[in-house]
Amino acid sequence: MSVSTLEKAPAPAVRHATPGLVRTVLRLHRTALWIWLAFVAFTAGLLLWLTGPGADATAQKLETLGYSGGVMEAAYTSGTLLYFTSGAYNDLFYDPDTLITLASFAIALFAGGPLIARELESGTAQLAWTQSVTPARWLTAKLAVPAAFVVVGTGLLTLLYRQLWSAHGNLLIAGIGPRSLYFSLGPATVAAPLLGLALGALIGLAVRRTLPALAFSGFAYFLVYAFRGNHWPFQGRYQQPELNSSSHAITSTGARISDPGCYTNKNCLAKHDIVRFTREYLPSPDYWPRQLLETGILLALTAAAVALAFAVLHRRATAV
Template sequence: MTTLTREPAHATPAGHRNGQGPRQATPRLRGTAWLVWRQHRAAFWTVIGLTLVGVAVMVFLRGQMMDYLNAYDGSSPKSFSLPSDFETYSSDLTRVGGYLGFVPILAGVFLGAPLIAGDLESGTAKLVTSQSVSRLRWLTTKLALTAALIALSTAVLAVVYEWWWSPMKGRVGTQEWTSGAFFDVTNVMPVAYALLTFTVGAAAGLLLRRTLVSMVVTLGIVVAIEVVWDRFRLNLGHVLSVSSDQGVGPDARRPELPAQGVQQGQGTYFLTGSGDRLDWTTCLDQGDTDQTRTACLESKHVIGWSLDYLPVSQMHPMQWLGAGIMLTITAAVAAFIITWGRKRLL
């Protein structure tokens, strides 16, 4: 019998050789996404490595703090106050929060600014877009992949940091939640902040087309954003007031702020019987003695003090409002990058 009349042999699939089952496909980056990862893999792996180091440090420091708190609460009736020697652990928390505050600067200067400027300066953009990859696909892939990594890394750091801080919330003597070391690095804020500075840096690189110049300009813009944000951040909240009506003499009781409430404004106001408030400098020019000033205040029908404050319950709503503003600006800048890049990239 010739080979023409034999039953054709079936090729053995590669996944079934040597009795093996079908090979499972593993998810991999393909096409433009693979190219972007390959091109910026050093920066991306650095971000991942720093994130893991930051998480490890915070987990270790939280473990030390919890050992101290458990020993302190176990040796005495559980209290919402903290001893004076707790300052070391409190300082660690504030210091790490300050370090995390540099993440938006790093995201804008070292990830955003070189992202497009580097390709324009080296000619890589012209080479890539002259192939089958369109400008739109190239821009969106670079922005989306890098932004996803930034969002994931900052979200992980924010969650771990807030987990570290959570046992201290509500205890007397802890840090003010309105400070940047806490407000800007917890919840959704660090993600929105880092994405904003990243897109600003990418836009600067697209317009300036030089890596070093773009990094310097981005640094200046990010610092300006931080100054403006620090100035207007607390305006996102709704200020409440607490007052007393027991007089303003030396023995009169002043109003007390709720736990974790942060005083706002210029300080203490005087409250009159009609509900009006007078500046704390009222009657200071009426003499140097307490009796003279007290008589002046009584003539103005002052009955007590009034304080403005922000309660800790407004922290998360303020963060979401601030993050919404930042993400809106981020989306506008990203749209500008896509629109400008499609027409004037090369």
């Protein structure tokens, strides 16, 4: 066998390393994968229920109470039955937003701990680097595989959330400002957990210890979340820039008039011949500029964290 043949022999192993490494990542972290799939299925099921049976049941109950327009301005003042009829649906409406936020924290913790730091701490990563897998390929697979599942899962949930918002935003309790959804209806919902993944990987590579990496990853993403909620460009703690409403009253003849604001005053309702109300929640005109601005910043920070992660990996691998 010639020298040139010997030099070319390892090539097939390197060429097939990436698919094999993807399978290894899936097999090694199959528990986390099943948890993620279960989370997506549960949250999607909740969104579909809110869009279908939950909304229909709430609208029917409200109609029997005389609120056929589906608007709940009187929910806090007109009685216990109406409050529970509307309040339960209103609270559930925001639960997917909470679940998606918690999932982003979980992704950062997973990336910092089990995905990266644990393999460095146990020596599994160093063993892989001595085989046919380069450190760069190893980290690429470690990031690409979970990133693909994160994008598909959060993308699906975002689409379902937008469908729910468009179809049944009128079933939210009005009378006070609706709670902000923290941009859970657009692409920033997908970009945020990707930043958590990148930060977790960077911290895992820097710390190389599972428990400290978990703690630092969670803290780092908490800072990102707090910054988004309070100091993000064009957004503040008391602002709800993505929400806008249009409210009208409907008379017995079907005419639409300006909302006089007398939702529980029977004399006022009779005076204006009002039989029901309508209210529509819409994105504000500058919703998409803000949404795209936040998405761009999140993706830029993600790219910076990934670049730093590869730089730290190169230094670690060179030291080994």
